[in-house]
Amino acid sequence: MRGALPAMTARTERPESPPGVTKRANPLFSSVGMPDAELVVRARAGDAGALRDLVERYYDACWRYAYRMLGDRADAEDAAQETFLRALAALATYEERSQFREWLFTILVNQCRNALVSRSRRERRFVSSDEFPVQEHGLRAAEPPAMADDELAQAVARLEPEQREALLLRFGEGMDYAQMSLATGASQSALKMRVKRGCDRLRGMLARIDR
Amino acid sequence: MRRDTHVPQESGDDVVTGDAMMLRQWYLDAHPLPAARESAIDRLVLTRAMAKPGAASPTRLRTLWAATASLAACILAAVALSSRMSSPPAPLPSAALSYARLVAFEVHLPSRSVHHVALAGDFNGWDPHAMPMHREGASDVWKIAIALPPGRHVYSFVVDGTEWVIDPLAPRAERDDLGPANVIAVSGAGD
Secondary structure, eight states, X not given: OOOOOOOOOSOOOOOSSOTTOSOTTOTTOOOTTOOHHHHHHHHHTTOHXXXXXXXXXXXXXXXXXXXXXXXXXXXXXXHXXXXXXXXXXXXXXXXXXXXXXXXXXXXXXXXHHHHHHHHHHHHHTTSOTTSSXXXXXXXXXXXXXXXXXXXXXXXXXXXXXXXXXXXXIIIISOOOHHHHXXXXXXXXXXXXXXXXXXXXXXXXXXXXXXX | OOGGGGSOOEETTEEOHHHHHHHHHHHHTOOOOHHHHHHHHHHHHHHHHTSOTTOXXXXXXXXXXXXXXXXXXXXXXXXXXXXXXXXXXXOOOTTOEEETTXXXXXXXXXXXXXXXXXXXXXXXXXXXXXXXXXEOTTSSEEEEEEEOOSEEEEEEXXXXXXXXXXXXXXXXXXXXXXXXXXXXXEOOTTO
């Protein structure tokens, strides 16, 4: 409980113009340059401004990975939002010695895998089981989704999900294999193989298109 | 250029940089729609900020959207408020920057050697350490935004863990049983 408040010893004054209100996206708070770990600490303490900036900082990256992985804007939005909801709910368990981005992507990668499995189940109700090959890990080969109408997008969409996942993290997000291993739970050697095979397969598909 | 040269060449850890850059550029060309992005972020922050500690695992937001429709009014109010705040001619009381139940507090402590400022009030048991405020760059302004339930809340600022100060421009609590304090009334989402 609070003790007796002393008489105010310093006059508090308002600034002429409240700082931090010019940033349209977040008029309440400005955290440019603030490390992720500090934002996390503030968000944990109930600072909604820090919470918002943390989401702002990584929303686009999460959405982009989900979109390139799932090939559908609505699914990407769902995956990104579910990822953040889970991450924010589990913020207390986040260990500051680990990188927030990799920790977040661990959740995101799993959300996208779950979305692919859900999509596979939905499609199974309508499509003959012989029409698409089943992958070793139980996921169907991704049906070419309605992503950007270019050949590279369609070729990437035809990759096995694990290969697409590895290529997007490696070349899209620029992760090294150690970071990819944290995000996916796969070994670095397995990831290198997925990237190599994904590149080979992609090259083959694009070469066929060229001919 | 042949199209197959767009594909990165992996050999161990080595990547042909030009090809990797092309794949990366394609990857980065995807962007969420701005309106959907802002809406999604607003919903995430409001949903999380109002969640009680230990709340159940969240549900999919696509279905949660209907349940949070009432929050749209809060968001619209926030947008209107932020546009008004873009050119504020007059100072506002510290608790006036409110997003319905998302409330921003700030205090200006000029010409002082201050290392730590916290917000304390009846909403956190007057704990002088529970809600540390963030210093706005190198300025003398300290800020924090928190979620508050509707109702009347009494608060004060704690400087360097020992000195309790109030904002003289914000409404003052009528009863000073425990010393001077400010007061804020938070309206409900439907008010």
